[in-house]
Amino acid sequence: xxxxxxxxxxxxxxxxxxxxxxxxxxxxxxxxxxxxxxxxxxxxxxxxxxxxxxxxxxxxxxxxxxxxxxxxxxxxxxxxxxxxxxxxxxxxxxxxxxxxxxxxxxxxxxxxxxxxxxxxxxxxxxxxxxxxxxxxxxxxxxxxxxxxxxxxxxxxxxxxxxxxxxxxxxxxxxxxxxxxxxxxxxxxxxxxxxxxxxxxxxxxxxxxxxxxxxxxxxxxxxxxxxxxxxxxxxxxxxxxxxxxxxxxxxxxxxxxxxxxxxxxxxxxxxxxxxxxxxxxxxxxxxxxxxxxxxxxxxxxxxxxxxxxxxxxxxxxxxxxxxxxxxxxxxxxxxxxxxxxxxxxxxxxxxxxxxxxxxxxxxxxxxxxxxxxxxxxxxxxxxxxxxxxxxxxxxxxxxxxxxxxxxxxxx
Numbered sequence: 001x002x003x004x005x006x007x008x009x010x011x012x013x014x015x016x017x018x019x020x021x022x023x024x025x026x027x028x029x030x031x032x033x034x035x036x037x038x039x040x041x042x043x044x045x046x047x048x049x050x051x052x053x054x055x056x057x058x059x060x061x062x063x064x065x066x067x068x069x070x071x072x073x074x075x076x077x078x079x080x081x082x083x084x085x086x087x088x089x090x091x092x093x094x095x096x097x098x099x100x101x102x103x104x105x106x107x108x109x110x111x112x113x114x115x116x117x118x119x120x121x122x123x124x125x126x127x128x129x130x131x132x133x134x135x136x137x138x139x140x141x142x143x144x145x146x147x148x149x150x151x152x153x154x155x156x157x158x159x160x161x162x163x164x165x166x167x168x169x170x171x172x173x174x175x176x177x178x179x180x181x182x183x184x185x186x187x188x189x190x191x192x193x194x195x196x197x198x199x200x201x202x203x204x205x206x207x208x209x210x211x212x213x214x215x216x217x218x219x220x221x222x223x224x225x226x227x228x229x230x231x232x233x234x235x236x237x238x239x240x241x242x243x244x245x246x247x248x249x250x251x252x253x254x255x256x257x258x259x260x261x262x263x264x265x266x267x268x269x270x271x272x273x274x275x276x277x278x279x280x281x282x283x284x285x286x287x288x289x290x291x292x293x294x295x296x297x298x299x300x301x302x303x304x305x306x307x308x309x310x311x312x313x314x315x316x317x318x319x320x321x322x323x324x325x326x327x328x329x330x331x332x333x334x335x336x337x338x339x340x341x342x343x344x345x346x347x348x349x350x351x352x353x354x355x356x357x358x359x360x361x362x363x364x365x366x367x368x369x370x371x372x373x374x375x376x377x378x379x380x381x382x383x384x385x386x387x388x389x390x391x392x393x394x395x396x397x398x399x400x401x402x403x404x405x406x407x408x409x410x
Contacts, residue, residue: 003028003051007103010049010075017122020115026105031096038079038094043087046104048078053100059092061224067232068222071097080127083107187217190384194221195229196243199303199329199347200371203404204243207397214391217384225327227300233376240379241388245302245329245347246369258375262409263392264401266369267348268306270359271336278342280359283310286343287319294332294341297325303332306367307345314363349405370409 008018028051031037038044040059055072057079069092072078082090088107109115110123196204201223208219222232226249233239233253243263244250250260272280278291286293296304304325311317323341326332332344337355344356351358373392379385391397398408 003101003103006051006075007049010077012047012049012077012080012123012126014126015122017119017126020110020119020123023115023119024105024109026103029102029104031100031102033096033098033100035100036093036095037102038090038092040091040093042090044079044083044090044107045088046106047080047083047110048102048104050074050076050078051101051103054097055094055100056097057092057094066223067228068220071218071220073218078102084127187215187384187387190216190381191218191220192240192379192381192384192388193238194219194241194243195233195239196221196223197229197245197249197302197329197371198223198225198327199245199350200243201330203349203400203406206400206404207392210396210400211388211391214396215384215387217387219388225297225300226302227297233378238378238380239376240381240385242374242376244372244374247372248305248369249302250372250374253374253376256377258377258379260372260374261389261392262370262372263397264371264406264409266302266371267407268303268310268345268364268367268369269348269351270343270361270364271333271346271351271356272343272359273336273339274354274357276357276359280343282359282361283314283316283363286311286345287316287321291321291343292323292341293320294324294326294335294344295322296329296332296345297327300327301329302369303329303345303347306369310345310364310367371406 004021007013007021013021031053037048037055050072052074055078056066057069057072059067059069061067072094079090079094082088111120115123194204194208204221204223208221211217212219222229224232226245229242229244230249230252233242233256237256242250242253242257245266247260247262250257270280270283270286272278278285278288280286280288280291285291295307296302298304298308308317311320324335326335329347329350332346333350333352333356335341336344343359348358373389375385375389402408
């Protein structure tokens with residue numbers, strides 16, 4: 001009965017369409033955290049409504065990068081807009097962030113002759129309302145929109161939003177009431193889209209969660225390498241902040257940056273296998289016989305650019321045995337732990353105790369960078385953006401950074 005009342009508040013069943021609930025053979029499924037609900041490329045045959053918990057709709061890359069399209073909250077339709085397409089093929093993955101309850105109904109039941117014509121029309125009208133009101137601008141990376149000219153036209157349509165919020169939200173499971181934002185007011189109903197380097201996922205996930213809990217503002221974060229993020233920002237021209245691996249990585253999007261605030265120091269190090277079996281003591285030793293080295297992609301990552309600069313400065317260009325280049329910093333320490341290499345040039349915070357060890361080297365200090373929070377001119381929620389800037393300068397965010405091994409920028 002409680003589920004029925006929640007479903008009636010969903011946008012799909014508002015108004016006259018609510019009478020369809022008693023005629024539909026839907027079922028409730030309980031899902032654990034971390035469960036993939038829909039795989040990218042899957043053809044959908046059922047419609048879901050999230051009753052409890054949160055889900056993420058995102059494109060997941062093999063290198064660990066994640067492009068977030070939307071965070072799903074109670075009352076949201078699960079991939080509802082995909083079912084409105086001819087092929088019903090989902091271009092992204094949907095997974096649970098926490099234990100969830102979802103109500104499912106076969107798509108054909110909503111469209112079939114088992115329902116009176118007036119109910120089918122009411123349901124379709126509500127579904128169109130949903131598609132028009134959802135924040136569709138998060139979907140600009142959908143793979144199906146592969147033709148640039150077509151993508152531009154479709155994006156222009158999808159980014160149009162209604163001025164009033166979608167009346168689809170169902171009261172969530174009782175939780176702590178958000179406190180006032182740093183600005184002094186609750187930010188319930190506000191949202192921010194943030195781009196962050198994949199190597200900083202651990203601290204920034206905690207920072208985003210803490211900010212959400214304190215203010216009630218929804219924070220959606222896309223983690224990827226610098227080149228991918230720069231392309232997204234320049235192409236879509238949307239988002240509120242870019243948390244970059246270095247100040248240099250902000251330059252390609254400089255025309256869309258309102259201001260940039262230094263947060264913490266990004267410290268590059270040489271990391272080796274536990275016990276340092278190759279006896280590496282300095283950058284020069286990376287060119288030693290039999291030393292296999294993995295670096296970041298210099299075209300895509302700041303740490304890769306630093307590695308190349310180190311090799312050039314020490315006269316090691318073309319002398320180091322680079323066995324692989326990765327698109328994210330965490331992938332390098334994974335390669336080290338798997339004995340795919342003997343040394344990596346990586347950020348200090350990506351080296352976990354017990355999995356690898358850092359080579360003490362004063363020579364590497366010359367390559368220390370600063371992680372900035374670049375506020376974008378395309379930000380459309382100044383109140384929430386102001387609050388996040390203040391939060392990032394506060395003790396909670398600073399303690400999260402230092403707890404993950406970063407040093408505060410002075």
